[in-house]
Amino acid sequence: MTSLVGKSPLSLSRIAIHVVLIAACLLYLVPLVVMLLTSFKSPEDISTGNLLSWPTVITAIGWVKAWATVDGYFWNSIKITIPAVLISTAIGALNGYVLSMWRFRGSQLFFGLLLFGCFLPFQTVLLPASFTLGKMGLASTTTGLVFVHIVYGLAFTTLFFRNYYVSIPDALVKAARLDGAGFFTIFGKIILPMSTPIVMVCLIWQFTQIWNDFLFGVVFSSGDSQPITVALNNLVNTSTGVKEYNVDMAAAMIAGLPTLLVYIVAGKYFVRGLTAGAVKG
Amino acid sequence: MATLELRNVNKTYGASLPDTLKNIELQIKDGEFLILVGPSGCGKSTLMNCIAGLENISGGAILIDGVDVSGTSPKDRDIAMVFQSYALYPTMSVKENIEFGLKIRKMPQSAIDEEVARVAKLLQIEHLLNRKPGQLSGGQQQRVAMGRALARRPKIYLFDEPLSNLDAKLRVEMRTEMKLMHQRLKTTTVYVTHDQIEAMTLGDKVAVMKDGIVQQFGTPKEIYNNPANLFVASFIGSPPMNFIPLRLQRKDGRLVALLDSGQARCELPMSMSDAGLEDREVILGLRPEQILLASADTAGLPTIRAEVQVTEPTGPDTLVFVDLNQSKVCCRLAPDVAPQVGESLNLQFDPSKVLLFDAKSGERLGVLGATAGKPQPTERVGNVTQINRN
Numbered sequence: 001m002t003s004l005v006g007k008s009p010l011s012l013s014r015i016a017i018h019v020v021l022i023a024a025c026l027l028y029l030v031p032l033v034v035m036l037l038t039s040f041k042s043p044e045d046i047s048t049g050n051l052l053s054w055p056t057v058i059t060a061i062g063w064v065k066a067w068a069t070v071d072g073y074f075w076n077s078i079k080i081t082i083p084a085v086l087i088s089t090a091i092g093a094l095n096g097y098v099l100s101m102w103r104f105r106g107s108q109l110f111f112g113l114l115l116f117g118c119f120l121p122f123q124t125v126l127l128p129a130s131f132t133l134g135k136m137g138l139a140s141t142t143t144g145l146v147f148v149h150i151v152y153g154l155a156f157t158t159l160f161f162r163n164y165y166v167s168i169p170d171a172l173v174k175a176a177r178l179d180g181a182g183f184f185t186i187f188g189k190i191i192l193p194m195s196t197p198i199v200m201v202c203l204i205w206q207f208t209q210i211w212n213d214f215l216f217g218v219v220f221s222s223g224d225s226q227p228i229t230v231a232l233n234n235l236v237n238t239s240t241g242v243k244e245y246n247v248d249m250a251a252a253m254i255a256g257l258p259t260l261l262v263y264i265v266a267g268k269y270f271v272r273g274l275t276a277g278a279v280k281g
Numbered sequence: 282m283a284t285l286e287l288r289n290v291n292k293t294y295g296a297s298l299p300d301t302l303k304n305i306e307l308q309i310k311d312g313e314f315l316i317l318v319g320p321s322g323c324g325k326s327t328l329m330n331c332i333a334g335l336e337n338i339s340g341g342a343i344l345i346d347g348v349d350v351s352g353t354s355p356k357d358r359d360i361a362m363v364f365q366s367y368a369l370y371p372t373m374s375v376k377e378n379i380e381f382g383l384k385i386r387k388m389p390q391s392a393i394d395e396e397v398a399r400v401a402k403l404l405q406i407e408h409l410l411n412r413k414p415g416q417l418s419g420g421q422q423q424r425v426a427m428g429r430a431l432a433r434r435p436k437i438y439l440f441d442e443p444l445s446n447l448d449a450k451l452r453v454e455m456r457t458e459m460k461l462m463h464q465r466l467k468t469t470t471v472y473v474t475h476d477q478i479e480a481m482t483l484g485d486k487v488a489v490m491k492d493g494i495v496q497q498f499g500t501p502k503e504i505y506n507n508p509a510n511l512f513v514a515s516f517i518g519s520p521p522m523n524f525i526p527l528r529l530q531r532k533d534g535r536l537v538a539l540l541d542s543g544q545a546r547c548e549l550p551m552s553m554s555d556a557g558l559e560d561r562e563v564i565l566g567l568r569p570e571q572i573l574l575a576s577a578d579t580a581g582l583p584t585i586r587a588e589v590q591v592t593e594p595t596g597p598d599t600l601v602f603v604d605l606n607q608s609k610v611c612c613r614l615a616p617d618v619a620p621q622v623g624e625s626l627n628l629q630f631d632p633s634k635v636l637l638f639d640a641k642s643g644e645r646l647g648v649l650g651a652t653a654g655k656p657q658p659t660e661r662v663g664n665v666t667q668i669n670r671n
Contacts, residue, residue, distance in 0.1 A: 171368035174335050175429075179382030180356035189381075193372035 039063060039249035046245050062246030063254075066235075070251050072224065073231035077211060078258075080142055080227055084149035085206040091150070092157020092202060093195065097187050099158065100165035101173050111162060117155025122215045125152065133220060140222045148220055149210045156209075157202050164198040165191065200269030208259050228255045283346045283436035283469050285309050285332070291340035292327055292493075301327050302493045305341070309486055312467040316484035316501075318474055320516070324493040325473045329439055332471060334358050345436060361430035362439040365446060367422045369414035375425050376410040379432045386433075400428045403462075420451045431466075440472040444479065456482060477517045481505065489513045507636075511643035514566050514636065520600060523572075523610045525565040526640060529558050538565055538635075538649060540605050542587035544625065549583050549632050552650050562640035565649065569600065569613035571634040575627035582629040589620045603628070 034051055039062045041055040049055075098104075099111050129148050130139065138144030168191070176186045217227040226234075232255050236248045263270070285308070292302035302324050309315045317325040330336040332343060334355035343351045350358050361382075369378050376397055383393045401407045404424045414422055423443060430438055444452045444459075460483055463470060474480055480487050481501045488498045489512070497509040508514035514522045529536045529551065536558060537548040549565075551558075575584050587603035594600075599619055601612045603626070612628060620626055632650020639646055 169366050169368065171364040171366050172370065174330075174333075174355075175362065175364060175368040176370070176381070177335065177355045178333060178360060178362050179429075179433075180385040181381070185385065190370050190372070 035249045035253060038245050039066075039253060041246050043242070043244060043246065047242075062244070062250040065244070065247045066250035066254060069235055069247070070228055070231050070254060073226055073228040074254065076142065076221075076225060076231075077227040077229070080145050080149065080217075081207060081210045081258075084146045084153065084210050085203060087146075088150045088153035088157050088206055089199065089202045092154055093161045093192070093199070094187070095154065095158040096161025096163075096165050097191055099162045100168075101170065101191075102183070111158075114155055114158055117152070118159060120155075122152075122213075126215070126219055129216075130219065140220065140225065142221065142225045145216060145220045145225070145227070148216050149213070152216070153206050153209065156205060160198055160202050160205070161195070164195065168194065197269050197272045200266045204262055204266055204270050207262050211259050284311050284344075285315070285437060285469055285471065286344040286347075287328075287332075287341070288344065289341035290328070290331065290338050290343060292324070292331060292336070293339045300493055302331070302338075305495055307486075307488055307495065307498060309469060309471075312469055313485040314463055314470045314472065314483055316472050316474060316480040316487045317490060318477060318480040318487060318516070319490035319496075321475060323490040325475075325490050326441060327493075328490070329362075329441055329471060329473050332437075333360050333362055333439055359433075359436045360439060361433050361435040361437075362441065363426045363430050363443045365442040367414070367426040367446075369422060369425055369429070371414055374411050374413055375406065375417070375428075378414070378425060379428050382429065382433050396432050400432045403431065404428050419447055420455070423447060423455060427462075436469065438468055438470045440470065442474055443472075445474070445476070459483060477519065481517065487517075489516060491516075507645070508566070509645055511564065511566070511638050514638070514645075518568060520569050520611050520613065522636075523565075523567045523569065523608070524638075525567065525606050525608050525610065527563065527565060527606055528560055529563055531559055538563075540585055542585050542603060542605055544588060545586040547583050547585035547630075549630060549635060549649055551637075552632070558646070563646065564638040564640050566636035566638055566645075567610070567630065568634070569611040570598075571631060572610070572612040573629045573631070574614055574618055575629045579629050579631075582631055584627050584629045586625050586627050588625050589622050592620060592622060594619065601626070 037055060038046065038051070040058045040060065041049075042057050042059050042061065045053070045055045045057070095114075099107055125148075129151075133139045133144045133148070136144070136147075138147060172190060173186055176190055181189065211227075212229065213227070214229040214233065217230045218233070221227065221230070232251050235251055287305050287307040290302055290305040291300060293300045305328060307315065317328060319325050327336065331338050334350070334353060334357075338351055341351070342349045345358060345360075369375075370381065373381065379397050379400060380393050383396060388396070397410070398407075401410060404427060406421065406424050406428060409417060409421060409425070414425065417425065423446075426443070440459075444455050447455060456479060463483075472479075472483060480489075481504075484501055486498065487501050487504050489496045489504060491512050497504055497513045499507075504513060504517055508517065508522075511524065515524070525540070527538055527540075530539055531537075532548065536551040538551065540547045540549065573579055573582070575582075585605070587605065589601055589603060590609070591602040592599055593602075594616060597616060598613045599616050601614055601618075601620060603610050603612065633648060635649040637646040637649050638644065
């Protein structure tokens with residue numbers, strides 16, 4: 001690899017590659033830069049300057065105002081996301097364990113049907129889900145929203161874990177059974193400790209999905225129980241008064257920060273986990 | 282320490298599928314070493330899983346110490362197993378791997394420590410106890426896997442091709458070590474392999490399997506000297522037994538097998554009961570080491586002159602290939618006999634060592650010639666190595 005790159009650092013093709021890459025980076029970064037700049041601008045700067053102009057005064061007033069508006073909804077999102085992520089990951093792990101290592105008659109069919117869940121658009125389940133929540137007495141509650149996210153997420157988490165566990169040799173389970181371990185002991189003592197990469201993938205995936213969800217949030221919650229995505233929408237779409245772009249941008253960034261943080265903390269596991277199942281041995 | 286008995290064990294994965302195991306009848310005594318050997322797909326691993334309780338049997342009974350365990354779960358059978366892939370728990374250290382089964386059985390920690398120390402010493406893995414399986418070489422992992430089985434002091438050990446992932450040199454070393462271990466511990470053992478040398482060297486009893494059926498069950502010596510059919514005869518022995526298809530003919534009132542090397546002919550007289558054998562398609566089975574180079578000591582034996590087609594010096598022997606009745610026949614001669622290709626040799630056969638198989642069913646019909654009166658050549662120069670090995 002180094003031999004290809006190292007010899008003539010200034011060749012035309014290398015310069016071309018770098019130019020293209022830098023251009024691509026800039027293109028990707030423009031929205032972020034605009035958001036950051038705008039969020040720190042004063043309302044005057046916004047009304048006079050254009051989108052890319054540098055702020056004359058840097059002020060955090062947009063951030064303060066944004067936080068004051070979305071504060072409660074941010075915690076709503078946390079209260080919805082964390083249990084939904086943990087529970088759907090836990091059940092997915094157990095499902096994957098059963099579907100790969102304790103196969104039963106029809107388990108392949110069961111898994112196949114479960115996969116349909118991955119292809120179902122959100123919109124198709126809205127009515128049945130709201131009907132079910134109504135019957136369960138969970139309509140317009142945080143618990144109800146958590147429940148919907150868990151059920152909808154199971155298809156994905158099960159798929160992740162099942163595909164990861166398929167590559168673990170059966171002999172491990174057999175050996176543990178001969179050692180006298182039961183279903184849950186094998187899972188807890190042997191399988192789960194091997195699962196760190198896929199647990200991370202699952203956590204990141206589910207966190208991103210649930211935190212960023214808007215549709216379920218807007219349909220299955222109301223008023224004070226709404227998640228931050230819905231609150232952000234309400235904030236941005238207010239039709240009265242002057243548009244406060246600095247507040248909008250700051251609020252959008254607040255809404256996006258947790259997922260960014262999760263990627264930074266656990267991101268290295270993500271790629272590792274996604275490729276772990278691909279190679280046997 | 283236990284006896285193991287399989288009574289008419291059957292296993293099928295569905296009514297429409299062929300049976301995986303058919304009417305398996307095996308019995309081994311306390312402390313015996315049973316080998317299940319056969320080509321891949323013969324059901325030997327399935328049978329082992331059934332003994333372990335990892336798979337249910339569809340019919341029959343498995344008895345350990347005379348108690349039917351066919352309905353019980355693996356953990357209640359008091360069996361330990363060593364897997365081909367070793368199946369060490371990757372997140373646990375060697376010590377934790379060995380302890381795992383003991384902890385689950387709620388053994389007090391002091392006793393566990395004692396047991397781990399004993400096993401580690403026995404297998405010389407004391408210095409590895411704190412390592413993870415991923416940090417061990419194949420041979421070391423193999424020892425740990427054995428350690429895990431030994432620690433529980435089970436009634437029966439099961440070994441599922443434990444040596445097949447090792448390189449050739451290590452495999453031979455571990456084979457000897459395994460035999461030593463068994464001589465020392467005297468625990469009833471079932472050992473699955475597809476390697477006929479392991480089968481011959483390790484086993485007290487060998488069950489040769491094919492297509493879910495036990496083709497023959499006996500001591501290694503019986504299996505080698507008196508294979509029940511063509512399959513067993515060809516599977517056991519390296520280089521394999523020579524098979525020469527021919528038709529028995531009547532000459533001077535008795536049946537003979539006529540061999541033809543292209544330049545000479547030779548009649549092997551038959552002394553077994555010849556009822557119904559005349560003109561029948563049969564196959565002569567002849568071990569390579571039982572074809573001798575003619576010498577003064579073996580003057581009485583039928584002799585044929587044949588041209589050498591290929592020679593393969595292996596070190597301890599020279600394998601010489603000649604054509605008899607248009608079949609390639611391998612002769613295992615002493616290394617100092619090094620004929621050139623194209624040279625002709627005088628080869629001899631002891632009819633009492635020549636086996637006769639039915640060409641259609643493959644079943645052994647018997648031994649071609651009688652043993653009585655024939656001098657057993659034991660001090661020939663030509664085959665000293667072979668005699669020493671036996």
